[in-house]
Amino acid sequence: MIAEILKKAIKDAVSAMSLETGEIHLEYPADLAYGDYSTNVAMVLAKKAQKTPKELAQEIIRYIVQNKPDHVEKVEVAGAGFINFYLSQDFFTESINEILKEREKWGSNNLLKNQKTIVEYTDPNPFKEFHIGHLMSNAVGESISRIVELSGAEVKKANYQGDVGLHVAKAIFGKQKNSEMTWGKAYTYGVQNYEKNKKEINKINKKIYEKDDNEINSLYEKGRKISLEHFEEIYRKLGTKFDEYFFESETGPIGQKLVKENIGKIFEESDGAIIFKGEKYGLHTRVFINSDGLPTYEAKDLGLAKIKSERFNYDKSVVITGNEVKEYFKVILEAMKQIYPTLAEKTKHITHGMMRLPSGKMSSRTGDIVTAESLIDEVKVKVLEKMKNSDVKNKPEIAEEIAVGAVKYSILKQSAGKDIIFNFDKSLSFEGNSGPYLQYSYTRAHSVLEKAKEQNIKLSTKISRLDLDILEKLLYRFPEVVERAGKEFEPHYITTYLTELAGAFNSFYAKERIVEESDSAPYKVALTQAFAYTIKNGLWLLGIKAPERM
RNA sequence: GCCCUUGUAGUUUAAUGGAUAAAACAGCUCCCUUCUAAGGAGCGGCUGCGGGUUCGAUUCCUGCCAGGGGCACCA
Numbered sequence: 001m002i003a004e005i006l007k008k009a010i011k012d013a014v015s016a017m018s019l020e021t022g023e024i025h026l027e028y029p030a031d032l033a034y035g036d037y038s039t040n041v042a043m044v045l046a047k048k049a050q051k052t053p054k055e056l057a058q059e060i061i062r063y064i065v066q067n068k069p070d071h072v073e074k075v076e077v078a079g080a081g082f083i084n085f086y087l088s089q090d091f092f093t094e095s096i097n098e099i100l101k102e103r104e105k106w107g108s109n110n111l112l113k114n115q116k117t118i119v120e121y122t123d124p125n126p127f128k129e130f131h132i133g134h135l136m137s138n139a140v141g142e143s144i145s146r147i148v149e150l151s152g153a154e155v156k157k158a159n160y161q162g163d164v165g166l167h168v169a170k171a172i173f174g175k176q177k178n179s180e181m182t183w184g185k186a187y188t189y190g191v192q193n194y195e196k197n198k199k200e201i202n203k204i205n206k207k208i209y210e211k212d213d214n215e216i217n218s219l220y221e222k223g224r225k226i227s228l229e230h231f232e233e234i235y236r237k238l239g240t241k242f243d244e245y246f247f248e249s250e251t252g253p254i255g256q257k258l259v260k261e262n263i264g265k266i267f268e269e270s271d272g273a274i275i276f277k278g279e280k281y282g283l284h285t286r287v288f289i290n291s292d293g294l295p296t297y298e299a300k301d302l303g304l305a306k307i308k309s310e311r312f313n314y315d316k317s318v319v320i321t322g323n324e325v326k327e328y329f330k331v332i333l334e335a336m337k338q339i340y341p342t343l344a345e346k347t348k349h350i351t352h353g354m355m356r357l358p359s360g361k362m363s364s365r366t367g368d369i370v371t372a373e374s375l376i377d378e379v380k381v382k383v384l385e386k387m388k389n390s391d392v393k394n395k396p397e398i399a400e401e402i403a404v405g406a407v408k409y410s411i412l413k414q415s416a417g418k419d420i421i422f423n424f425d426k427s428l429s430f431e432g433n434s435g436p437y438l439q440y441s442y443t444r445a446h447s448v449l450e451k452a453k454e455q456n457i458k459l460s461t462k463i464s465r466l467d468l469d470i471l472e473k474l475l476y477r478f479p480e481v482v483e484r485a486g487k488e489f490e491p492h493y494i495t496t497y498l499t500e501l502a503g504a505f506n507s508f509y510a511k512e513r514i515v516e517e518s519d520s521a522p523y524k525v526a527l528t529q530a531f532a533y534t535i536k537n538g539l540w541l542l543g544i545k546a547p548e549r550m
Numbered sequence: 551g552c553c554c555u556u557g558u559a560g561u562u563u564a565a566u567g568g569a570u571a572a573a574a575c576a577g578c579u580c581c582c583u584u585c586u587a588a589g590g591a592g593c594g595g596c597u598g599c600g601g602g603u604u605c606g607a608u609u610c611c612u613g614c615c616a617g618g619g620g621c622a623c624c625a
Contacts, residue, residue, distance in 0.1 A: 079569040166624055273623050290623040297625050327620045430588050433574040440588045448585045510590040
């Protein structure tokens with residue numbers, strides 16, 4: 001990659017002047033007028049070299065220019081002592097050729113070649129609603145797994161679902177009282193009446209584990225099946241295909257066994273419960289087996305780590321959850337470190353912010369929740385309204401792709417970890433910095449390419465336009481952006497980049513006629529094709545479909 | 551109380567310790583007999599407050615202020 005060539009050139013120059021430096025820092029200048037890359041080495045080393053940054057920069061430049069690194073048109077010193085690199089036209093032309101050759105592989109890298117990664121995300125609970133919080137986990141997780149996949153790793157997408165536990169007992173309690181209620185409503189009822197009926201609900205909880213009550217067993221099986229089928233329908237809409245499913249009903253017994261085997265060593269008894277004293281490690285105490293002898297979420301998570309590694313011998317296990325469980329997870333990891341040090345070492349917890357409503361926190365306790373489906377459906381209605389004059393054939397299908405794209409983009413456009421105050425009118429947009437904006441740019445490119453094909457214009461980069469556009473200068477950066485997003489587990493670098501790129505394409509489209517009878521038409525069509533591959537692959541990384549018409 | 555985390559145009563958000571802090575939305579003005587106007591072109595900032603480190607701080611450290619999350623048998 002070009003960045004490596006530049007780094008090496010800089011490093012050679014610096015060491016030729018017998019100066020020591022660590023990793024060379026290269027960045028994209030905020031303004032393309034300052035070149036394609038910029039480095040601050042001269043400013044960093046000025047003091048050591050006992051020169052002013054500008055003098056040092058000049059000397060470094062002199063050395064670099066003498067050695068003529070590939071693809072560099074000119075090197076300049078600017079500002080306080082920045083060294084700016086301007087790449088040559090042939091570099092950009094070659095990049096276009098490379099994109100046309102790579103096609104759907106364009107953007108990939110080998111950072112994780114031969115590595116196995118399991119990514120766990122979404123994690124809804126049967127018997128409860130699939131709400132917009134799960135949507136957030138799904139959007140982030142789906143994107144991260146695809147980024148990891150394009151980095152060369154073998155990826156397993158995993159979903160961990162809580163099919164046992166107190167929440168199930170609460171839902172079954174509600175259903176027993178009123179069989180007409182939906183499972184979501186039954187759960188809310190159970191939560192609201194838990195304090196008054198603690199004994200009864202705890203008894204149901206125990207019976208679910210022991211499976212010795214026919215009425216409860218049948219209610220349980222029915223509810224579990226309905227929930228899971230319903231979830232599958234949502235995954236289909238969202239474009240997620242899981243490879244592995246894990247359930248608390250299977251992680252529970254294993255986790256329980258693990259904890260029991262380590263009482264006295266890692267865990268201890270306290271008030272009838274089995275706990276892990278996190279205070280020794282600057283954390284807090286958590287209960288792993290409650291005083292009824294049942295495994296809590298904590299014990300189940302330990303069991304989960306074990307099952308995961310048995311089913312898929314991973315090099316890295318990524319777990320994506322809301323940041324509300326951040327402190328909790330630290331305790332789990334500490335306990336895991338003592339039982340399975342290598343597994344703990346391989347586990348990476350990524351947290352995303354919470355989806356909250358303008359009225360405050362979403363709560364299935366009060367029934368104050370927005371389900372993922374109702375949200376998507378509502379957005380879909382708006383999209384269909386906008387499409388009423390469109391002649392697209394499969395409207396409902398395309399409308400759904402656009403609706404999901406709008407929702408996912410609104411989640412992925414900001415750096416992970418920040419909360420989203422979800423306001424229907426404000427949070428979702430079809431214009432500007434939005435999913436549909438990217439999708440629309442793609443359909444435009446696609447139309448152009450169709451027309452070029454009809455008029456038999458062959459792609460070529462032989463005769464390029466004289467003035468390079470921002471578009472060429474942005475396209476080649478795609479793999480570098482993907483690499484960074486992968487290293488930092490930050491899909492939003494991709495959204496930011498794609499939106500900037502789509503803006504460049506839309507400006508190009510507005511001011512140039514692409515399909516025309518001219519010497520530069522084959523080049524402009526090639527450029528359009530390169531853009532189409534980039535935006536399509538980029539949208540794929542975000543888990544957003546790229547319709548050809550909308 | 552302790553531990554995490556966030557604070558940037560009116561709003562939603564960008565900015566890998568760097569150059570004049572960047573977009574979008576909302577608002578105002580233009581641009582469709584052209585490859586889809588979900589588009590393009592044009593007009594605005596004491597980065598919550600105070601210290602510190604640095605040649606340089608939105609970014610790192612620290613003290614306040616304000617939000618959010620977590621802290622024993624829920625998940």
